[in-house]
Amino acid sequence: MRATPHGLPSSTRPPARRRSVPSSTRRAFAVSSPTILKLGGSVITDKDAPETVATNRLARLAADIAGADGPLVVVHGGGSFGHHHASEHGVSRTNGSRDAQAARDITNAMRTLNDAVVAALADAGVAAVPVHPFSMAARDADSDLTLPAGSVETMLGSGFVPVLHGDVVVHAGEGVTILSGDEIVVSLAESLGADRVGLCSAVPGVLDDDENVISTIEAFDDVAHVLGGSDSTDVTGGMAAKVRELLALDSPAYIFDADGVGPFLAGERPGTRIG
Numbered sequence: 595m596r597a598t599p600h601g602l603p604s605s606t607r608p609p610a611r612r613r614s615v616p617s618s619t620r621r622a623f624a625v626s627s628p629t630i631l632k633l634g635g636s637v638i639t640d641k642d643a644p645e646t647v648a649t650n651r652l653a654r655l656a657a658d659i660a661g662a663d664g665p666l667v668v669v670h671g672g673g674s675f676g677h678h679h680a681s682e683h684g685v686s687r688t689n690g691s692r693d694a695q696a697a698r699d700i701t702n703a704m705r706t707l708n709d710a711v712v713a714a715l716a717d718a719g720v721a722a723v724p725v726h727p728f729s730m731a732a733r734d735a736d737s738d739l740t741l742p743a744g745s746v747e748t749m750l751g752s753g754f755v756p757v758l759h760g761d762v763v764v765h766a767g768e769g770v771t772i773l774s775g776d777e778i779v780v781s782l783a784e785s786l787g788a789d790r791v792g793l794c795s796a797v798p799g800v801l802d803d804d805e806n807v808i809s810t811i812e813a814f815d816d817v818a819h820v821l822g823g824s825d826s827t828d829v830t831g832g833m834a835a836k837v838r839e840l841l842a843l844d845s846p847a848y849i850f851d852a853d854g855v856g857p858f859l860a861g862e863r864p865g866t867r868i869g
């Protein structure tokens with residue numbers, strides 16, 4: 595990643611909005627506010643064929659990411675890796691499992707996909723490094739998530755591009771439940787004070803009844819009637835959960851398809867703006 599944030603003069607970049615984060619969670623080693631990009635599992639995998647990477651699409655996305663400037667965190671979803679195993683073991687964000695084999699199957703599948711994403715980014719010249727959330731995150735008995743961001747922040751300060759993924763997470767009283775990539779995006783956006791958040795999915799944005807992209811969503815109730823789950827095996831909720839979580843953020847968030855990644859990283863506003 596080159597040094598000039600987003601390659602744009604600061605006057606042309608959208609203003610950063612910040613959630614007030616307790617000073618104890620904002621660490622030393624601070625870098626300028628990062629961009630957070632999630633690559634949806636439905637984009638980087640063939641979601642209907644178990645454990646199949648969409649190799650060409652991933653390579654194109656990696657090339658777009660290589661052309662971006664400034665601190666960047668990449669998060670990716672489960673696609674046909676995590677969701678397939680989660681579904682087989684009956685594990686979701688709310689249904690837990692105390693079966694260590696289930697935990698290993700899901701997290702190992704996600705590590706395999708993460709290896710492929712990191713390798714594609716590295717091939718494109720991105721300073722990508724893997725980060726495995728199962729080893730660092732936890733949910734308490736109220737399902738509240740703790741995802742320490744110190745290591746990610748220090749990686750950014752060292753010029754790396756941390757690449758996290760949806761995973762299993764140890765959950766008090768439940769064994770393990772699923773931690774979606776979208777939850778990771780929201781948590782890191784808050785703890786790192788993200789400049790902008792982008793979710794690349796299989797659709798060009800949130801679609802209305804006539805399949806047109808909705809340009810801006812400011813309230814969940816305005817669009818609840820068009821928001822559904824995912825068309826593929828997906829234990830974490832599809833579009834409705836995404837919109838609900840992104841509305842809770844202070845950083846501007848966008849949902850777009852693979853064609854929107856380059857423009858998003860260049861500071862443009864592709865797809866649907868949430869909030």
Ligand SMILES: Nc1ncnc2c1ncn2[C@@H]1O[C@H](COP(=O)(O)OP(=O)(O)OP(=O)(O)O)[C@@H](O)[C@H]1O
Binds near residue numbers: 796799800822
């Ligand atoms: N109103 C809507 N507009 C657009 N997509 C919608 C809408 N309602 C439901 N969807 C579904 O939501 C899907 C996007 O959610 P999904 O969870 O599959 O995305 P993803 O983040 O790419 O995948 P993953 O969860 O594996 O990372 C779309 O592909 C579509 O099937």
Ligand SMILES: C=C(C)CCOP(=O)(O)O
Binds near residue numbers: 673
């Ligand atoms: C199913 C697993 C392990 C990850 C889910 O992450 P998501 O695809 O971002 O919802």
